[in-house]
Amino acid sequence: MPDTIHTRYAIVGAGTAGIAAAEALRETDPAGDVVMIHGESVPPYCRPLIVELLMGERAADQILIREPEWFAERQVTLLSGAPVVNLAPREKHLTLASGRTIAWEKLLIATGAQPATPPIAGLTDVPMLTLSTQEDVARFRPHCRPGARALLVGIGLLGLQAMTALKALGVRVIAVEARSKILPMILDVRAAAIAQRRLEENDIEVHVGTKLTSVGRAAGGAAGCVARTGGGKELGFDFLVLTTGMRPNLALLDGTGIASERGVVVTENMETNAEGVYAAGDVTQFHNWIEERAEVHAHWVNAYRQGRIAGTHMAGGQAEPYRPSYLNSLRLFGLPIVTMGASRIDDPQGAQVHIAGSEVRPAYTRLVVRHGELIAATFVNDVTRAGVFQYLMRQRIQVGDAAASLLAQDRAGMEFLHKIHAEAISGDVEWPASMDLIDRYRKDHGHTRWGTDKKTEKSEA
Numbered sequence: 001m002p003d004t005i006h007t008r009y010a011i012v013g014a015g016t017a018g019i020a021a022a023e024a025l026r027e028t029d030p031a032g033d034v035v036m037i038h039g040e041s042v043p044p045y046c047r048p049l050i051v052e053l054l055m056g057e058r059a060a061d062q063i064l065i066r067e068p069e070w071f072a073e074r075q076v077t078l079l080s081g082a083p084v085v086n087l088a089p090r091e092k093h094l095t096l097a098s099g100r101t102i103a104w105e106k107l108l109i110a111t112g113a114q115p116a117t118p119p120i121a122g123l124t125d126v127p128m129l130t131l132s133t134q135e136d137v138a139r140f141r142p143h144c145r146p147g148a149r150a151l152l153v154g155i156g157l158l159g160l161q162a163m164t165a166l167k168a169l170g171v172r173v174i175a176v177e178a179r180s181k182i183l184p185m186i187l188d189v190r191a192a193a194i195a196q197r198r199l200e201e202n203d204i205e206v207h208v209g210t211k212l213t214s215v216g217r218a219a220g221g222a223a224g225c226v227a228r229t230g231g232g233k234e235l236g237f238d239f240l241v242l243t244t245g246m247r248p249n250l251a252l253l254d255g256t257g258i259a260s261e262r263g264v265v266v267t268e269n270m271e272t273n274a275e276g277v278y279a280a281g282d283v284t285q286f287h288n289w290i291e292e293r294a295e296v297h298a299h300w301v302n303a304y305r306q307g308r309i310a311g312t313h314m315a316g317g318q319a320e321p322y323r324p325s326y327l328n329s330l331r332l333f334g335l336p337i338v339t340m341g342a343s344r345i346d347d348p349q350g351a352q353v354h355i356a357g358s359e360v361r362p363a364y365t366r367l368v369v370r371h372g373e374l375i376a377a378t379f380v381n382d383v384t385r386a387g388v389f390q391y392l393m394r395q396r397i398q399v400g401d402a403a404a405s406l407l408a409q410d411r412a413g414m415e416f417l418h419k420i421h422a423e424a425i426s427g428d429v430e431w432p433a434s435m436d437l438i439d440r441y442r443k444d445h446g447h448t449r450w451g452t453d454k455k456t457e458k459s460e461a
């Protein structure tokens with residue numbers, strides 16, 4: 001192997017963003033050399049599926065992000081187990097841990113994120129686990145004995161995935177969240193209360209508003225470990241699981257001049273400030289247009305979309321500018337939840353909040369409208385209407401006074417949707433796949449409200 005490889009495109013990272021970029025750039029440039037670099041020594045895999053690997057529902061070869069042939073067919077040279085240790089954007093080359101260099105014309109940084117570590121004293125004195133790589137899964141296995149006690153720190157989306165796996169393995173889960181509600185980045189306080197109850201019904205011991213200050217081995221030779229909280233509580237456990245969020249992998253950027261804050265700063269076309277250098281996926285920071293702030297967000301769909309945009313631009317093609325998706329869809333021990341937009345904000349300034357259902361009702365829906373636009377929506381236990389609201393938000397359609405009617409599914413709300421639907425079709429824009437609301441309404445009322453039968457419509461009025 002030569003000490004220096006010359007390539008037109010170098011992609012650092014073979015996760016969702018890197019793969020999406022390679023796929024997109026091949027569509028525009030079928031011939032340019034592509035070298036993709038994967039820091040881990042196992043074949044590239046779909047990160048969310050490591051939860052199923054941990055539960056024993058899939059084997060390692062069933063979570064591959066792409067089969068080996070995919071790389072061969074697209075003439076993408078994949079270097080696995082090859083961590084990059086230095087980037088030199090001015091000289092346009094990078095160095096691998098092996099000492100080999102790669103000279104490139106265009107570079108994509110798609111190095112993802114890694115688990116954040118909160119400031120808790122004594123972390124190195126107790127068995128401490130994170131869940132982000134296949135190696136992490138291997139480290140979990142010896143601890144996951146039925147009846148063992150896991151103390152899970154951080155009840156966000158990642159925490160939820162980890163606790164689902166732990167429960168399935170028979171581990172007892174004690175979960176703490178520093179903020180006053182669970183899933184604090186996506187749920188308002190009422191939705192969080194419903195979700196918390198679901199966890200408790202599934203024997204998860206939940207402590208919200210609880211910050212751990214220190215952890216250590218139990219005193220007097222007793223088995224296990226003890227955590228102390230800011231409020232003076234003591235919680236016993238056998239191993240600790242940190243799920244307090246993800247931090248972009250920025251170490252490679254030190255001294256390169258590539259601008260980063262919380263993540264790599266990118267344009268809507270995924271360009272960095274360095275000529276010929278792009279970034280995509282969890283490593284980036286982007287503008288949250290709803291809350292008007294910089295945001296980093298570990299999100300598979302965003303990583304995929306950013307990767308495609310970056311790859312297309314790297315190859316000289318044109319792509320729609322990046323607009324983040326704030327849609328989260330999950331099942332919390334069977335309870336379906338969909339959130340979108342600024343759904344975590346309990347008291348949004350200058351906005352109207354519309355709620356149907358409550359903590360004690362089986363289904364809870366919340367819409368937030370600002371300047372006539374939908375900026376947040378939450379669906380708990382009935383998510384059939386989520387697609388329609390996602391469409392309204394993504395297209396920034398003025399819902400104005402119709403919000404309450406949309407929530408109530410009354411006649412005015414349906415007529416509003418009917419109008420939008422007609423516009424959507426004539427305007428040749430994508431209508432969401434989920435048409436459940438309209439379809440259900442049609443079925444329930446058994447008439448042609450959505451067709452052209454004006455007579456039926458009039459006779460009802």
Ligand SMILES: Cc1cc2nc3c(=O)[nH]c(=O)nc-3n(C[C@H](O)[C@H](O)[C@H](O)COP(=O)(O)OP(=O)(O)OC[C@H]3O[C@@H](n4cnc5c(N)ncnc54)[C@H](O)[C@@H]3O)c2cc1C
Nearest residue numbers: 013014015016017039047048084111112281282298299300
């Ligand atoms: C347990 C778990 C469950 C998740 N579940 C969901 C979910 O249900 N829904 C959802 O939307 N998101 C989920 N996510 C988040 C999702 O996995 C990420 O948003 C997505 O994988 C990001 O893709 P990426 O390509 O940016 O980064 P990654 O997939 O993390 O890929 C990063 C790549 O960079 C490489 N790399 C890093 N540093 C170097 C280096 N120095 N040299 C060479 N290579 C390097 C790595 O080896 C890897 O190939 C989950 C994450 C985890 C950990």
